[in-house]
Amino acid sequence: MTATATPTTAPFRFFDVQVARTRRLGPSMVRITFTGERLEELVSGGRDQRFKLFLPQPHQTAPVFDDMGDGWYTAWRAQDPAERPVMRSYTIREQRPDPCEFDVDFALHGADDPASPALDSGGPASRWALRARPGDRLTVLAPAVEDNGGVDFRPPPGTDWILLTGDETALPAIAGILSWLSPGTVAKVWIEVGHEDDRQPLPTFADVEVTWLVRSHGRDGADGGPVLDALRAADLPEGTPYSWIAGEAGTVKAVRRHLVGERGFDRRAVKFTGYWRRGATEEDLIAELTAAATAAAGKE
Ligand SMILES: Cc1cc2nc3c(=O)[nH]c(=O)nc-3n(C[C@H](O)[C@H](O)[C@H](O)COP(=O)(O)OP(=O)(O)OC[C@H]3O[C@@H](n4cnc5c(N)ncnc54)[C@H](O)[C@@H]3O)c2cc1C
Numbered sequence: 001m002t003a004t005a006t007p008t009t010a011p012f013r014f015f016d017v018q019v020a021r022t023r024r025l026g027p028s029m030v031r032i033t034f035t036g037e038r039l040e041e042l043v044s045g046g047r048d049q050r051f052k053l054f055l056p057q058p059h060q061t062a063p064v065f066d067d068m069g070d071g072w073y074t075a076w077r078a079q080d081p082a083e084r085p086v087m088r089s090y091t092i093r094e095q096r097p098d099p100c101e102f103d104v105d106f107a108l109h110g111a112d113d114p115a116s117p118a119l120d121s122g123g124p125a126s127r128w129a130l131r132a133r134p135g136d137r138l139t140v141l142a143p144a145v146e147d148n149g150g151v152d153f154r155p156p157p158g159t160d161w162i163l164l165t166g167d168e169t170a171l172p173a174i175a176g177i178l179s180w181l182s183p184g185t186v187a188k189v190w191i192e193v194g195h196e197d198d199r200q201p202l203p204t205f206a207d208v209e210v211t212w213l214v215r216s217h218g219r220d221g222a223d224g225g226p227v228l229d230a231l232r233a234a235d236l237p238e239g240t241p242y243s244w245i246a247g248e249a250g251t252v253k254a255v256r257r258h259l260v261g262e263r264g265f266d267r268r269a270v271k272f273t274g275y276w277r278r279g280a281t282e283e284d285l286i287a288e289l290t291a292a293a294t295a296a297a298g299k300e
Contacts, residue, residue: 011145012051014068015042019136020101026198028168030129031093031105034140039100042142044092045151047180048173048244051092052141053104054085055128062137085139088125088282089275092142093172105175107168123281152271153177153244159269160239162187162206165227165255168198169275170246177244181206186237190227192247228254232262242269249274 017036024030054063063085067075076084095102106129110121122130128138143150153173155162162185164174171191181187185206192213193199199212213226228251243265245255256272259265277285 011143011148012141012150013041013144014072015039015140015142016062017138017140019132019134021134022132025105025200026193027195028108028193028198029105029171029200030108030132031103032129032132033101033103035099035101039102040097041144042095042100042102042140043144043146043148044095044102045143045146045148047151047153047177048246049092049143049148049176050089050150050152050173051143053088053090053125054139054141055088055124056085056138057083063139065139086124087286088123090125091172091176093175105172107171109168152273153180154271155242156269158240159242160186161237161241163236163241163243163259164189165191165231165243165245165247166275167192167227167247167251168194171200173244173246175200175202178202178204178206178208181208188234188236190230190234192225192227192251225251227251228258231255231258236263240269241265243271245270245272246275249277 015036015038017034017039020033020035022030022032054065056063060083064083065072065076065085066079076087090104090106093103093105106126108122108130109126110123121127128136162177162181164177164187166174171193174189174191178187178189179202181204183205187204187206187208189202189208189210190213191210192215194215196214198214202208202210211230213230215226225248227247243259245252245259252272252274256270259270260267276282
């Protein structure tokens with residue numbers, strides 16, 4: 001998980017934003033376009049640019065912070081969980097200068113679950129995205145400089161080809177990476193989605209082969225799911241690879257193990273990030289990281 005126990009602010013800063021418009025991309029995804037004051041100071045590094053999103057509680061019209069200065073994280077943690085903004089990690093899908101706005105593509109997890117009504121399933125961010133309307137307000141902690149620590153996709157010199165895998169949550173980052181690649185770069189991509197109609201065009205100048213994998217419902221992805229099955233069966237190009245893997249943490253782990261253990265990839269050339277974990281909210285993941293950081297500090 002890329003959530004850190006103590007997210008740093010610089011070179012990130014807070015922006016109050018509002019929904020300009022929403023567009024359903026498919027059964028499991030919605031694109032939300034945000035606008036706001038001073039958005040010209042938000043500078044995305046592109047590719048898999050991550051940022052933090054702060055949602056109001058259901059009884060609030062905008063997120064309520066005790067402190068938005070350098071000590072914001074300590075103050076946020078000390079706030080009443082029923083009052084403090086809900087913090088989640090997302091990807092800047094695309095940023096445009098005129099008018100100043102940016103898109104975020106939200107996976108509507110739970111929206112396709114026949115057992116529960118869409119509006120009540122998923123988590124706070126997924127539910128918020130499903131209901132979002134123009135004018136809805138939230139706050140983001142986003143980059144103010146292009147070369148920032150929120151971009152992980154950094155293939156080293158000498159890379160011959162790129163391998164990408166992910167699910168709906170990683171699709172915005174994969175789209176950003178593909179649109180960034182230079183002409184002639186060879187890339188092989190496997191993307192797992194819930195429905196055929198979740199597939200979307202992925203414009204790129206690179207020489208890319210995309211394999212869409214539609215999940216069969218009821219299958220637990222903890223064993224690596226369809227992505228691992230497809231990778232196991234794949235003929236991979238010759239030469240030095242660089243791979244970027246994101247999505248459900250169990251799947252990410254299984255795919256990484258396959259690439260390093262069975263395919264002989266150099267582990268330094270496998271950038272892997274659990275974007276979510278089955279059965280755990282982002283608060284659970286942050287609590288784990290905080291506990292681990294505290295335990296490590298105690299041993300020093
Ligand atoms: C760096 C980074 C970038 C990310 N970028 C994006 C992005 O651009 N778009 C995007 O949609 N997501 C993205 N994610 C993933 C997103 O942050 C998580 O899915 C998050 O848990 C959603 O918050 P929530 O409030 O909806 O659910 P939570 O309250 O966190 O979780 C509630 C329950 O839903 C489950 N859950 C969470 N996500 C999913 C899912 N996708 N499918 C099925 N079950 C799920 C959890 O396991 C938990 O049981 C990113 C994550 C990281 C770390």
